[in-house]
Amino acid sequence: MSNVDEIIAQFQAVVNNPGSYVKKHLADTGGKAIGYLYYAPQELIHAAGMLPVGIWGGNIELSAARNYLPSFYCSILQTALEMGIKGTLDSLAAVIMPANCDALRGLGQNWKVAVPKVEFISLVPPFNRKTEASVKYLLSEYEDIKAKLERISGNKITDETLTNSIHVFNKYRQTMRIFTKVARDYPDIITPSIRNAVIKSSSFMDKEKYTALIEKLIKELKTLPIKEWHGKKLVVSGIKMDSPALLKALEENSVAVVGDDLAQETRLFRSDILQTTANPMENLARYWSTLEGCSLLFDPAKKRCDMIIADVKETGADGVLFCMTKFCDPEEFDYPIFKKRLEAEDIPHVYIETDLEFESDEQARTRIQAFVEIVN
Numbered sequence: 001m002s003n004v005d006e007i008i009a010q011f012q013a014v015v016n017n018p019g020s021y022v023k024k025h026l027a028d029t030g031g032k033a034i035g036y037l038y039y040a041p042q043e044l045i046h047a048a049g050m051l052p053v054g055i056w057g058g059n060i061e062l063s064a065a066r067n068y069l070p071s072f073y074c075s076i077l078q079t080a081l082e083m084g085i086k087g088t089l090d091s092l093a094a095v096i097m098p099a100n101c102d103a104l105r106g107l108g109q110n111w112k113v114a115v116p117k118v119e120f121i122s123l124v125p126p127f128n129r130k131t132e133a134s135v136k137y138l139l140s141e142y143e144d145i146k147a148k149l150e151r152i153s154g155n156k157i158t159d160e161t162l163t164n165s166i167h168v169f170n171k172y173r174q175t176m177r178i179f180t181k182v183a184r185d186y187p188d189i190i191t192p193s194i195r196n197a198v199i200k201s202s203s204f205m206d207k208e209k210y211t212a213l214i215e216k217l218i219k220e221l222k223t224l225p226i227k228e229w230h231g232k233k234l235v236v237s238g239i240k241m242d243s244p245a246l247l248k249a250l251e252e253n254s255v256a257v258v259g260d261d262l263a264q265e266t267r268l269f270r271s272d273i274l275q276t277t278a279n280p281m282e283n284l285a286r287y288w289s290t291l292e293g294c295s296l297l298f299d300p301a302k303k304r305c306d307m308i309i310a311d312v313k314e315t316g317a318d319g320v321l322f323c324m325t326k327f328c329d330p331e332e333f334d335y336p337i338f339k340k341r342l343e344a345e346d347i348p349h350v351y352i353e354t355d356l357e358f359e360s361d362e363q364a365r366t367r368i369q370a371f372v373e374i375v376n
Contacts, residue, residue, distance in 0.1 A: 352364060
């Protein structure tokens with residue numbers, strides 16, 4: 001086994017059993033873990049000396065969650081609640097669930113009743129993100145979360161510890177941007193499944209250890225020869241794309257992922273927290289106003305379209321895969337605009353609906369195969 005394979009295997013081990021990794025980390029450190037969804041302030045969790053753990057649902061069958069959530073809730077939230085009810089997330093001391101959409105607002109209230117063992121921490125971010133009033137309001141939300149995290153952890157979050165955490169996460173973001181560019185040159189090694197596992201594992205791992213391992217992977221990759229790629233290259237957009245069936249279908253049809261616009265992946269590290277003031281809490285609050293290109297962010301100019309088109313041109317991609325999470329209203333509202341813009345730019349794209357509870361190998365395989373033939 002090569003050095004690259006050994007490093008990749010470490011990321012895959014975490015993704016295959018994230019609960020085991022979290023429990024071992026807590027046993028080794030004597031600390032606590034806080035779950036989060038989407039754009040929660042991970043830096044505050046880290047500054048409190050706790051481990052941020054991403055909750056992005058799972059490929060499980062629903063039963064208990066159906067007693068609390070209607071069937072038209074997206075499977076990410078449905079399966080997250082299912083895991084909470086069944087005790088899969090009992091190692092978490094609390095969860096932070098930002099109310100970025102109507103479904104997330106409902107999930108938080110149901111969580112408090114269905115999963116009393118894991119404390120629910122509310123976060124209602126401002127939708128009109130570009131005003132000073134929104135920064136001031138979000139700062140008050142973060143102050144409330146800060147107090148709750150201090151109570152849970154028993155640690156004080158100081159300006160010094162928060163500034164250090166912001167530095168840790170900015171280094172992670174910068175390193176990940178380098179990794180995604182280097183990975184484009186090695187599609188024979190960083191396949192869609194491996195790329196997904198490497199990036200997804202960051203949702204569970206200690207950020208310092210994760211960043212160090214990514215730096216090691218980048219270094220080892222650069223020692224390898226770059227081979228000509230004869231397959232197709234795609235940029236992926238959506239909330240998440242970690243469907244084993246879809247990833248397998250891409251690989252079977254010699255499709256490489258050379259860029260993404262996924263909430264679970266690149267959107268988490270696309271930009272840094274700027275040190276514009278001496279107050280790290282304010283810098284953290286201002287970061288929310290700088291984020292762009294997501295259906296869960298108020299964006300009347302729809303900059304996301306421009307960003308995806310720019311990614312296609314920069315990477316030399318043959319097209320775009322729009323990975324639609326079933327019943328995700330914000331994504332569904334964005335798609336018609338997305339489709340129209342791509343067609344105007346003569347950029348091929350394929351739309352595939354995903355559901356964590358029900359997965360169809362044949363549907364993904366057929367649509368990807370047909371798209372590849374069309375692009376040819």
